[in-house]
Amino acid sequence: MQITNMSGFSGCKVLLYDDENLLFVRKISGSIEYNNRLQLQMEKQKNFKSAFVGVPAIIDSGFDNGLFYFDMEFLQGITLAEKLKTMRVGDIHKYVEILGEFLFEQGGNNSEMAVESFGRKIDQLSNDLKNKNETVCEALGLLKKHDWKMLPCGTCHGDLTLENIIIHDGNLYLIDFLDSFFDSWVLDVATMLQDARCLWSFRNNDKVNNNTLVRMMIFNDLLLDFIKNKQPDKMIDIYFALLLKLVRILPYCNDDKTELFLNEKIGMVMKMIEKEDQL
Amino acid sequence: MKTLIVLCAGGTIVNDKPIYLNTHPDGGLIAKKAIENIYQETYDRVIYTILDRECYEYDADVILSNELRATREIEIVRLEELTKGPADTVYKTIKAANIEGSIAIRDSLGSMELTERLEGNFIVGLNLLTYNDSIQRIKSKGFIVANEQNIVLDFMEKRFCSDIISAGLYGFKKGDDFIESYLRLSDPAYNIPRVSVGHVMEHLIGYKDRKFKLGYTQVFEDWGDQIAWYEMQRKRATVFIDLDSMLANKKIDALSEKTIKKMRIVSQNGMRFVFYYAGMTQDSIAEFRRFLVDNDIEYIAFIDRKSQSKEKYFVNSEEDFDKITLGL
Numbered sequence: 001m002q003i004t005n006m007s008g009f010s011g012c013k014v015l016l017y018d019d020e021n022l023l024f025v026r027k028i029s030g031s032i033e034y035n036n037r038l039q040l041q042m043e044k045q046k047n048f049k050s051a052f053v054g055v056p057a058i059i060d061s062g063f064d065n066g067l068f069y070f071d072m073e074f075l076q077g078i079t080l081a082e083k084l085k086t087m088r089v090g091d092i093h094k095y096v097e098i099l100g101e102f103l104f105e106q107g108g109n110n111s112e113m114a115v116e117s118f119g120r121k122i123d124q125l126s127n128d129l130k131n132k133n134e135t136v137c138e139a140l141g142l143l144k145k146h147d148w149k150m151l152p153c154g155t156c157h158g159d160l161t162l163e164n165i166i167i168h169d170g171n172l173y174l175i176d177f178l179d180s181f182f183d184s185w186v187l188d189v190a191t192m193l194q195d196a197r198c199l200w201s202f203r204n205n206d207k208v209n210n211n212t213l214v215r216m217m218i219f220n221d222l223l224l225d226f227i228k229n230k231q232p233d234k235m236i237d238i239y240f241a242l243l244l245k246l247v248r249i250l251p252y253c254n255d256d257k258t259e260l261f262l263n264e265k266i267g268m269v270m271k272m273i274e275k276e277d278q279l
Numbered sequence: 280m281k282t283l284i285v286l287c288a289g290g291t292i293v294n295d296k297p298i299y300l301n302t303h304p305d306g307g308l309i310a311k312k313a314i315e316n317i318y319q320e321t322y323d324r325v326i327y328t329i330l331d332r333e334c335y336e337y338d339a340d341v342i343l344s345n346e347l348r349a350t351r352e353i354e355i356v357r358l359e360e361l362t363k364g365p366a367d368t369v370y371k372t373i374k375a376a377n378i379e380g381s382i383a384i385r386d387s388l389g390s391m392e393l394t395e396r397l398e399g400n401f402i403v404g405l406n407l408l409t410y411n412d413s414i415q416r417i418k419s420k421g422f423i424v425a426n427e428q429n430i431v432l433d434f435m436e437k438r439f440c441s442d443i444i445s446a447g448l449y450g451f452k453k454g455d456d457f458i459e460s461y462l463r464l465s466d467p468a469y470n471i472p473r474v475s476v477g478h479v480m481e482h483l484i485g486y487k488d489r490k491f492k493l494g495y496t497q498v499f500e501d502w503g504d505q506i507a508w509y510e511m512q513r514k515r516a517t518v519f520i521d522l523d524s525m526l527a528n529k530k531i532d533a534l535s536e537k538t539i540k541k542m543r544i545v546s547q548n549g550m551r552f553v554f555y556y557a558g559m560t561q562d563s564i565a566e567f568r569r570f571l572v573d574n575d576i577e578y579i580a581f582i583d584r585k586s587q588s589k590e591k592y593f594v595n596s597e598e599d600f601d602k603i604t605l606g607l
Contacts, residue, residue: 086440088424088433089485197468211435213469214478218485221463268468 012038016074024059028069035068040179042070044158052102053165053172075175077168081201084162084219085212092218098172099165099192100226106185108154117182118148121244128251139247139266142273146240150233151184160188162195186234189227190241196220198246198265203258236276243269280380281398282454283322285313287329287339287387288368290361293508297333299387300342301508304515304549308346309502313385316392316498317448322383324354328372331357364473366461373454382454384476386447388503391496393448400491401450402431402480404443405499412499412548414444415507421445421477423493431491434481446496449476456483515549517579521591522556522567531570539574546577555582 002018011030017023029038039061046058061070080095087095122143129136157164158178166173180187194200197220202208228235246266253259287299287310294301299310307315310327319325333339340355347353356375362368369384381399391403404423407414414420423443424433433440451457460482464474471478483489502508526533546552556564564581571578592603 086435086438089481090432090488092485093488199469208470209438210471210473210475210478211438211481213471214464214481215485217464217466217469218482221486 017071023074024071025056025074026069026071028064029067032066035063035066037179038068038070041158041177044177044179045072048155048174048177050102050105052098052105053174055174055177075166075168075173077166077173079163080165080167080172081162081195083167084215085209087215089215089218092215093222095167095172096219096222096226100223100230102172103185103188103227104230106154106156106188108152108184110150111153112149113153114148114151114182114184118143118146118151118244121181121248125247125251129247133263135263135267135270136247136250139243139270142270143240143244143247148237148240151182151186151237151241152234153182153184156180156183156185156188157191158183158187160191161201162192163201184241186237186241187245189223189238190245192223193220193238193242194245196223197242198268200265203261236273239269239273239276243273280324280378281322281383282324282326282376282378282380283314283317283319283383283385284369284372284378285310285325285327285385285387286365286368287327288358288362289365289388290330291388291504293505296337297329297339298502298508299329300333300337300339303390304512308342310343310387311346311350312390313387314350315390317385318393318396319351321396324376324378325351326354326356326372326376326378328356328358328368330361331359363465365476366457366464366474366479369476370458370461373458378454380454381450381452382457383448383450386503388507389447389499389501391446391448391500392498393494393496395494397448397450397492397494399450399452400480400483400489401494402434402477402491403446403448403494403496405446405496407442407444409497410499415501415510416504417444421475425493429493431480431484431493434477434484436475436477443493445477446499449480451479451483452489456487456489460486514545515551517551517553519553519555519591522554522564523558523587526559531567539576542576543574547575552576552578553580553582554578555584557584557587 004016004018006014006016006025011034013028013030015026015028017026027038029035042058042061045055048055056072056075059071059073061068063069084092122140126140129140132140157174158180159176160174164174164176166175196216199208199216224235227238243266246262246269250259250262253262287297291298299313301309303309303312314325327343329339329343334357340357343353343355354376356372358368358371362371365386369382372378373382393403397403402423419437421434421436421444422439422441423431423445424441425431425443434445457479460479461474464471464478464482480491484491500511502511542552554567568581592599594600594603
């Protein structure tokens with residue numbers, strides 16, 4: 001049996017097992033403390049249902065040396081992040097429509113729980129962020145004032161980056177589910193915009209290929225248009241969710257370049273909020 | 280209203296002047312060649328966009344007006360400084376000249392020959408599989424993907440994804456479409472350093488589902504930068520061949536097959552031969568002329584230089600002449 005290390009960002013070990021008759025992926029918890037969280041993620045993946053996107057089937061789960069693991073089918077494909085770099089511009093709308101339908105499929109109802117959950121998160125952030133500059137203070141102020149109860153509470157992926165969407169045989173599959181402090185499709189959109197609008201994955205690139213930038217822009221614009229057409233009143237919540245995502249990264253930031261990048265994007269999103277408020 | 284915008288504001292200098300003010304080896308002004316064979320007569324307006332400083336330094340506006348007067352009336356838009364890229368140049372031209380309706384955009388960095396009129400949204404491409412010449416710096420070109428109905432599906436700058444490259448002529452059915460997409464692409468959040476006309480087309484296809492028709496040219500000459508310019512000049516160079524030295528008292532059939540083949544190809548592609556001799560007999564010269572004709576090698580002249588001196592000079596100016604005659 002051949003075992004290959006696959007790259008990942010979650011702190012978990014991800015291995016590809018290549019047996020003669022079977023190819024599967026094993027995700028192993030990075031620590032005993034993380035076991036519960038990984039189990040929740042596996043449950044989320046197992047219980048996931050959608051008419052528009054798929055997930056790798058869960059094959060098995062268990063413990064190995066005290067660390068939780070689960071096995072899932074291996075899907076040979078390409079991430080949406082990678083595909084977008086060279087995707088035909090005329091094909092982008094196809095994937096946006098699938099993702100858009102999936103997002104609205106998650107549904108959800110307004111909930112007072114959102115006020116409590118977000119309130120706690122924002123308070124924690126205010127404490128965690130030691131050297132708050134003017135931009136960050138302004139962002140925290142906006143986040144505190146926002147009425148989060150309009151956020152639909154439903155199901156969501158939890159970490160819907162473009163790297164966690166796989167194209168396999170022309171269909172979309174989601175991987176690397178994450179347990180979230182609040183489940184809402186709005187947060188999934190915010191995660192996608194972190195890449196498509198804020199270009200988070202490219203923050204360390206000195207130069208990004210222009211073809212990639214044009215495609216990211218088209219993806220971003222088509223996605224936002226899709227949402228505006230169906231639920232225009234949710235746009236402001238999406239932008240606030242994006243703002244919160246960016247501010248949440250700051251406490252973990254350990255280099256000036258990333259901090260500068262985040263400050264710039266936080267400023268940009270606040271302008272987007274201002275513009276949306278005026279509409 | 281249909282307007283053709285010819286972009287001459289890139290700032291490229293060759294032979295100490297803007298590239299578009301140079302003369303093509305066939306004698307035509309480069310700026311004029313850019314609008315030949317593209318049905319320019321079907322446009323209501325033809326506008327050349329140039330840099331203001333080139334009017335002061337080179338009388339660019341005067342030269343263009345004079346040279347093109349016989350062909351058609353043109354307008355000139357003068358830009359104060361270099362723009363952020365070709366799409367920015369188009370945008371500024373549209374604003375400065377109050378252009379309405381459809382636009383076509385031609386870069387002045389090459390020539391082509393259309394076999395059909397193109398209208399609305401279109402791009403002209405060159406099929407590399409059937410093109411019989413070489414292309415300089417192919418990596419810098421825009422590549423077009425189209426379906427069997429010649430509708431453009433994709434366009435990528437500087438990335439091999441097809442056999443068809445952009446030849447430098449684009450059409451946009453609505454100038455407003457161009458402006459809207461250009462302004463979107465100028466969003467500083469994406470920091471696209473140099474928005475090209477191709478990017479605007481990509482955006483319109485991907486975001487607004489606009490259909491662009493692919494038209495073809497099989498005739499294409501590129502002089503987009505100094506390298507391409509000199510390559511073009513080299514292909515059409517005048518070559519002086521010292522027959523006495525080349526043949527070195529051997530018979531004509533001592534020339535290698537490789538040399539004969541190369542002479543045929545380069546002469547048919549524009550290179551011009553002038554053969555000079557001193558020690559050869561008239562019979563030998565006649566034989567060599569027949570040899571050239573039999574091998575489809577074109578030439579201009581045979582010159583008896585009446586001196587067997589090994590010294591030979593090219594004189595392009597009075598200074599050159601002074602140098603070679605110094606002390607004589």
